[in-house]
Amino acid sequence: MAKSDDGIRILQGLLVFGNVIIGMCGIALTAECIFFVSDPHGLYPLLEATENDDIYAAAWIGIFVGFALFALSVLGIIGVIKANRTLLLVYLILMLITFAFEMASCITAATHRDFLTPNLFLKQMLERYKKSETDNNNDKWMTEGVTKTWDKLMLQNQCCGVRGPSDWQEYTSAFRLTYNDADFPWPHNCCVMDARGSPVNLDGCKLGVPGYYNSNGCYDAISGPMNTHAWGVAWFGFAILCWTFCVLLGTMFYWSRIEY
Amino acid sequence: MCSHWVLLAFCCLGQLCADQSLKPQIAAPHLATNNPTLTTVALEKPFCMFDSSLSPNKSYVIYLYAMKESASAISSLVTDNNSKPLNSTFQQTNGGQRGPYKAALFNVPNCASPPKLADVGDVNKVSDVLKQYLFRVGDDGTCLYDPNFLAVCNPPLAPDTTYRFKYVLVDSTEGMMKDQTIWSDPVKTRRVKLPLKIDTWPGRRSGGMIVITSILSVLVFLLLAGFLASVSSAVTVSEDPSAEIRRMSRTIQQSEPRPQLSSE
Numbered sequence: 358m359a360k361s362d363d364g365i366r367i368l369q370g371l372l373v374f375g376n377v378i379i380g381m382c383g384i385a386l387t388a389e390c391i392f393f394v395s396d397p398h399g400l401y402p403l404l405e406a407t408e409n410d411d412i413y414a415a416a417w418i419g420i421f422v423g424f425a426l427f428a429l430s431v432l433g434i435i436g437v438i439k440a441n442r443t444l445l446l447v448y449l450i451l452m453l454i455t456f457a458f459e460m461a462s463c464i465t466a467a468t469h470r471d472f473l474t475p476n477l478f479l480k481q482m483l484e485r486y487k488k489s490e491t492d493n494n495n496d497k498w499m500t501e502g503v504t505k506t507w508d509k510l511m512l513q514n515q516c517c518g519v520r521g522p523s524d525w526q527e528y529t530s531a532f533r534l535t536y537n538d539a540d541f542p543w544p545h546n547c548c549v550m551d552a553r554g555s556p557v558n559l560d561g562c563k564l565g566v567p568g569y570y571n572s573n574g575c576y577d578a579i580s581g582p583m584n585t586h587a588w589g590v591a592w593f594g595f596a597i598l599c600w601t602f603c604v605l606l607g608t609m610f611y612w613s614r615i616e617y
Numbered sequence: 618m619c620s621h622w623v624l625l626a627f628c629c630l631g632q633l634c635a636d637q638s639l640k641p642q643i644a645a646p647h648l649a650t651n652n653p654t655l656t657t658v659a660l661e662k663p664f665c666m667f668d669s670s671l672s673p674n675k676s677y678v679i680y681l682y683a684m685k686e687s688a689s690a691i692s693s694l695v696t697d698n699n700s701k702p703l704n705s706t707f708q709q710t711n712g713g714q715r716g717p718y719k720a721a722l723f724n725v726p727n728c729a730s731p732p733k734l735a736d737v738g739d740v741n742k743v744s745d746v747l748k749q750y751l752f753r754v755g756d757d758g759t760c761l762y763d764p765n766f767l768a769v770c771n772p773p774l775a776p777d778t779t780y781r782f783k784y785v786l787v788d789s790t791e792g793m794m795k796d797q798t799i800w801s802d803p804v805k806t807r808r809v810k811l812p813l814k815i816d817t818w819p820g821r822r823s824g825g826m827i828v829i830t831s832i833l834s835v836l837v838f839l840l841l842a843g844f845l846a847s848v849s850s851a852v853t854v855s856e857d858p859s860a861e862i863r864r865m866s867r868t869i870q871q872s873e874p875r876p877q878l879s880s881e
Contacts, residue, residue, distance in 0.1 A: 449844060453840060453841070453844065456837065456840065457837065460833045460837060463829050463833060464826075464829060464830050464833065467823070467825055467826035467829045467830070468822075468826050468830075470823070470826070471819050471822055471823050471826055472819050473819075474817060474819050474820075476815050476816060476817045477817045477819075479812075479815060480812050480815040480817055483812035483815075484812055522651070526651065526654060526655065526807055526809075527807075527809065527810060528809055528810050528811070528812050528815075529809040529810070529811060529812065530812060533809075537656070537758045537773060538654055538655040538656040538657070538773065538776075539654075539656050539657050539755055539756055539757070539758045539773040540758055542651055542654050542655070542657075557740055558740065558743050558744060558747075560744065560747050560748075560753075561737070561743050561747065563651070563753075564644075564648075564649040564650075564651055564652065564659055564747065564751075564753070565649055565650035565651030565652065566648060566649065566650070566737055566743070566747070567647075567648075567650065568737070568738060569743070570651075572650075588825070591825070591826075591829055592825070592829075595829050595832070595833065598833060598836065599832075599836070602836045602839070602840060605840055605843075606839075606840070606843055609843050609844060609846075609847040610847070612847060612851075613847040613850055613851055
């Protein structure tokens with residue numbers, strides 16, 4: 358009996374430790390997902406306009422799953438220490454449900470990250486940036502979001518277009534319908550700005566003289582934060598789930614061995 | 618080669634003729650990287666092209682003529698019968714379709730001290746350097762619709778069209794043509810694509826997504842299998858009261874009495 362006593366003590370200790378880690382990871386997941394949902398880089402309007410904002414949905418699920426993991430880990434610790442079968446059964450069932458939700462969140466984040474290609478943002482920028490005639494309120498909202506976001510992106514990151522300023526020259530766009538090519542080969546935000554926010558030399562910018570216009574594309578500035586967001590949700594969630602899997606298997610084994 | 622020399626010899630016999638090798642050039646591509654655009658073309662000003670024809674006491678002006686390449690079949694003359702340069706406008710020639718139109722008028726660029734292109738790096742000098750070095754055909758988007766506009770109108774060109782340009786040296790007092798370059802090489806303005814045609818399909822799935830999906834699916838399956846196995850083993854044991862399966866006992870809560878083994 359002493360050996361199985363020791364054995365059960367060790368198993369209990371391991372399960373408590375496992376649940377403590379799950380609790381801490383749950384809080385970390387909640388905090389990380391709140392950070393991503395708060396959109397520190399202001400890129401959400403771009404995703405909203407592509408109607409492909411599911412990495413945000415994955416982050417929202419992550420917030421609630423993280424909190425649920427924390428609460429369930431507390432329940433699990435109590436159940437393991439008291440060796441109460443009912444509590445542990447409740448714990449197991451709720452953990453399985455939480456596991457399923459977190460799995461959905463990880464897969465959604467990973468899958469939808471694949472859709473965010475340069476061509477997607479290029480098409481959206483050309484069709485919506487400074488579009489003057491919007492069809493309805495939804496269109497107007499998305500157009501304003503895209504315009505403001507791109508203006509801010511181009512100014513803050515000193516970039517132009519998705520792959521470069523040639524995007525504005527190679528394709529026709531909603532911008533081109535309102536602003537003629539002679540005065541605006543590309544938006545004025547693509548020009549190098551002085552301290553007061555106006556172009557240093559407008560002719561130099563229009564002609565493409567090096568040093569007076571931003572020749573690099575904004576795709577890196579967009580994809581960097583989005584990659585961090587998507588991979589942060591997907592891979593951290595995946596790591597938590599791998600750990601939770603082991604703890605749950607141990608708990609099932611423990612549950613099946615204790616008596617009422 | 619021989620005929621070339623003969624031609625030059627004839628020309629130098631006092632006839633007004635264009636130098637065979639001098640023609641308008643596009644502005645240096647390392648300087649004006651966005652050239653030609655959809656509706657504009659930036660040309661180098663004619664530096665040192667007309668120096669042999671300049672007299673010291675007279676004042677000269679340079680006219681720039683532009684025409685669509687298709688118009689050369691109709692007419693490519695820039696002067697009338699009396700060697701007076703034509704005053705055709707953009708509207709009169711239908712944007713250069715029926716013949717050349719006068720796009721600009723400026724002073725003869727200084728051959729002795731041309732602008733230093735390296736000065737474009739200096740913010741204070743860049744405007745002057747650009748103004749002295751090149752001229753942008755198609756720069757003015759408003760002069761066509763402005764009834765008060767009296768100067769030479771330089772409206773935007775048509776996209777995806779080939780144009781040719783010519784410089785003409787004019788004596789400003791007499792108003793007569795003194796010299797001209799030949800027509801430039803054809804320059805085509807840009808052509809645009811529709812954004813509808815952009816393909817936004819992402820292609821194949823990334824490796825990370827496949828790893829996450831497959832491994833998580835396997836884990837969920839194993840968890841469900843384990844859960845069902847433990848529940849079914851619990852149900853089987855509890856339905857068999859005479860089984861002597863030893864169970865690990867509770868160690869912490871010893872004050873509570875042992876409950877009876879009851880069927881679930």
